[in-house]
Amino acid sequence: MASATDSELGVDATPWTLLRGKASHLREILRPFIRVLRANPLTLIGFILVVIISTTALLVAIVPVISQVVLGHPVLLTPYDPNGISTDYSQAPSLKHLLGTDKLGLDIFSRVLAALPLDLAIGVGIAGFALLLGGGLGLVAGYWDKPRTLGGVISAVILRVTDVFLAFPSLVLALAIAASLGRGTGPSILAVLLTWWPYYVRLTRGEVLAVKHRPYVVAARAAGVSEVRILFRHVLRNLIEPLLVYYTLDIGTVIITFSTISFVGIGVPLDVSEWGTMVEAYEQLLLTHPWTVLAPGAAIFITVLAFSLFGDGLRDILDPRSRRTLVQAVAATTLPGQVAGAAEA
Amino acid sequence: MGRNKSDLIVFVGKRLLQLLPVVLGVIVITFFFTHVAVQNPCAVWAGAHATADQVQACILRFGLNRPLTDQFWRYLTTLLSGDWGANPRGGVPVLLSISSAFPATLELVLASLFIMTVIGIPLGVVAANGAGRWADHLVRVFYLSGWATPTYLGAVVLAIAVGPAIGLPTKGDFTTKPPFYGPTHMSVLDALWALDFPAVGDALLHLVLPASALALLNLGIATRMTRTSMLEVLPLDFVKTARMKGLSDFVVLYKHALRNSLISTVTILGITAGVLLSGTVVIETIFQWPGIGAYAYDAITGYNFPGTIAVVIVFAVAVVISNLLSDVLYGILDPRVEWR
Numbered sequence: 001m002a003s004a005t006d007s008e009l010g011v012d013a014t015p016w017t018l019l020r021g022k023a024s025h026l027r028e029i030l031r032p033f034i035r036v037l038r039a040n041p042l043t044l045i046g047f048i049l050v051v052i053i054s055t056t057a058l059l060v061a062i063v064p065v066i067s068q069v070v071l072g073h074p075v076l077l078t079p080y081d082p083n084g085i086s087t088d089y090s091q092a093p094s095l096k097h098l099l100g101t102d103k104l105g106l107d108i109f110s111r112v113l114a115a116l117p118l119d120l121a122i123g124v125g126i127a128g129f130a131l132l133l134g135g136g137l138g139l140v141a142g143y144w145d146k147p148r149t150l151g152g153v154i155s156a157v158i159l160r161v162t163d164v165f166l167a168f169p170s171l172v173l174a175l176a177i178a179a180s181l182g183r184g185t186g187p188s189i190l191a192v193l194l195t196w197w198p199y200y201v202r203l204t205r206g207e208v209l210a211v212k213h214r215p216y217v218v219a220a221r222a223a224g225v226s227e228v229r230i231l232f233r234h235v236l237r238n239l240i241e242p243l244l245v246y247y248t249l250d251i252g253t254v255i256i257t258f259s260t261i262s263f264v265g266i267g268v269p270l271d272v273s274e275w276g277t278m279v280e281a282y283e284q285l286l287l288t289h290p291w292t293v294l295a296p297g298a299a300i301f302i303t304v305l306a307f308s309l310f311g312d313g314l315r316d317i318l319d320p321r322s323r324r325t326l327v328q329a330v331a332a333t334t335l336p337g338q339v340a341g342a343a344e345a
Numbered sequence: 346m347g348r349n350k351s352d353l354i355v356f357v358g359k360r361l362l363q364l365l366p367v368v369l370g371v372i373v374i375t376f377f378f379t380h381v382a383v384q385n386p387c388a389v390w391a392g393a394h395a396t397a398d399q400v401q402a403c404i405l406r407f408g409l410n411r412p413l414t415d416q417f418w419r420y421l422t423t424l425l426s427g428d429w430g431a432n433p434r435g436g437v438p439v440l441l442s443i444s445s446a447f448p449a450t451l452e453l454v455l456a457s458l459f460i461m462t463v464i465g466i467p468l469g470v471v472a473a474n475g476a477g478r479w480a481d482h483l484v485r486v487f488y489l490s491g492w493a494t495p496t497y498l499g500a501v502v503l504a505i506a507v508g509p510a511i512g513l514p515t516k517g518d519f520t521t522k523p524p525f526y527g528p529t530h531m532s533v534l535d536a537l538w539a540l541d542f543p544a545v546g547d548a549l550l551h552l553v554l555p556a557s558a559l560a561l562l563n564l565g566i567a568t569r570m571t572r573t574s575m576l577e578v579l580p581l582d583f584v585k586t587a588r589m590k591g592l593s594d595f596v597v598l599y600k601h602a603l604r605n606s607l608i609s610t611v612t613i614l615g616i617t618a619g620v621l622l623s624g625t626v627v628i629e630t631i632f633q634w635p636g637i638g639a640y641a642y643d644a645i646t647g648y649n650f651p652g653t654i655a656v657v658i659v660f661a662v663a664v665v666i667s668n669l670l671s672d673v674l675y676g677i678l679d680p681r682v683e684w685r
Binding site: 041161170176265266293302304 | 363
């Protein structure tokens with residue numbers, strides 16, 4: 001075994017060359033990533049932004065808790081207490097208050113930063129719950145849909161219920177639920193949670209139907225592989241990519257929907273820092289104190305944009321078809337000389 | 346199944362039949378959510394200064410002391426007899442409010458679809474034509490920006506900053522009276538009907554900002570769909586042939602390629618109806634547009650249960666019908682589709 005490795009690597013095999021061998025293997029795996037990132041600088045920006053935003057949110061949420069345990073008092077990462085009223089009323093952005101203050105002297109930068117963990121957790125969490133619930137139901141409805149069996153009946157029920165929920169514009173149902181439950185963070189989370197899963201059922205079911213009659217699935221069944229194993233190893237494996245791409249893009253949509261409920265005044269209460277609530281509270285100040293509205297607005301914009309770019313790029317990387325389409329299109333619209341160049345790149 | 350007229354009729358009929366259980370489900374869900382979650386709606390309905398006796402009278406009048414299933418059956422039977430109920434606060438019939446509000450919303454949605462088509466499709470063509478180059482990146486930034494801007498933020502900026510700055514109306518302050526009260530309940534058509542041409546101009550000006558705010562979100566979807574389907578068509582042989590014949594870029598792109606890729610764009614426009622309708626709730630509230638979105642907001646926040654359920658029914662039917670329309674349109678445009 002050792003001699004075979006030696007002969008493959010040559011006699012002068014050192015730890016260094018071994019490492020280089022690993023590195024080139026890694027590069028092979030990362031090649032599609034690198035190619036897409038190179039072809040599309042925006043995807044790179046999206047990746048970087050998502051990393052920065054997630055890290056910041058995690059730190060803002062965790063550091064006070066850890067410092068409470070270690071030091072005995074919480075250390076806030078926001079420059080000021082987001083709910084701390086001060087005498088710096090209605091100040092324009094300055095070095096002291098990076099994004100200015102509102103009428104009560106609350107520091108806007110601190111409020112925007114304090115809202116980051118909440119809004120991001122809501123986007124990631126609600127979309128994640130919808131992915132698991134809707135994905136699970138869609139898997140069942142797509143895989144066991146043979147008529148006149150128990151599975152067939154269950155899938156029919158799932159699909160009918162899903163159709164009802166899909167017919168609602170989800171924002172309206174969420175608003176109705178949130179308004180009935182009364183203003184609060186919990187009720188508005190519940191409202192979005194209850195309305196968000198149906199699209200995942202349709203998406204997952206469609207993908208399952210597309211995959212489950214493919215020759216390799218039929219071949220696996222003919223070879224005596226158990227249904228559960230087929231489901232997990234052959235069908236589920238093919239769902240991960242489209243679902244992951246949709247999930248990433250969906251995080252931004254959830255954040256927007258959630259903040260819309262707050263904006264219309266039936267979501268998060270005014271004393272909690274949340275971006276939609278901030279836009280609602282300050283909207284009349286847009287002309288006189290624009291920073292109060294534009295700062296939370298920009299926070300939503302950048303976060304959603306980052307996840308959109310990230311999801312878009314993820315699609316280009318994971319889906320070989322969209323990669324090929326891009327290359328073909330570039331080839332079709334460039335001169336022969338450029339095509340050669342594009343092929344090399 | 347084929348492509349005959351009778352196949353189309355069967356297809357449409359089947360889809361409309363499927364609408365019935367959907368509407369019933371929508372009614373059940375909304376009814377139970379509103380009636381279970383709100384503890385004592387009479388506290389709101391009877392007014393803030395109502396005495397305990399008045400609240401009690403209200404509870405008896407609306408039958409809120411009865412079992413929930415009883416209340417549901419009573420609501421359902423009156424609904425089936427054609428009575429949509431009335432706002433418990435003030436007693437305005439729901440059907441009257443809805444029938445005058447719906448056309449106004451339709452006008453707003455059609456105007457925003459027009460903006461989406463006129464701006465979104467050419468941008469998609471430009472992006473696909475320059476795929477992977479700066480024009481493509483620029484268009485991508487544009488449509489992702491539209492996507493990432495919450496509807497309410499765009500609307501607030503347009504209504505409070507942009508509108509006053511460029512002198513466009515941002516509220517329902519029409520110069521002519523009465524707007525939306527002609528035979529069609531659509532501001533532009535009503536003005537045309539009255540042959541009042543200054544009013545037509547005024548109505549059009551009032552449409553610009555709310556329709557743009559509504560279009561902002563879906564502009565990206567139209568652009569993106571056009572780009573994707575153009576990318577599929579552009580490498581095909583007939584496009585190459587057209588180029589080799591020496592036809593101009595414009596003719597190749599817009600006459601040959603776009604016609605083939607429009608099919609999927611049209612479909613997407615139909616599917617976005619639900620998103621547009623959701624958007625009207627926010628847009629109409631901000632721009633004071635007397636449509637069904639503003640009515641939905643008032644009904645939801647004012648615990649107007651019959652109004653809320655009616656709005657949700659109308660929204661659900663509108664979504665299903667526009668999906669159906671886009672399917673039919675797709676089938677008419679693409680001769681390979683069979684009705685089934």
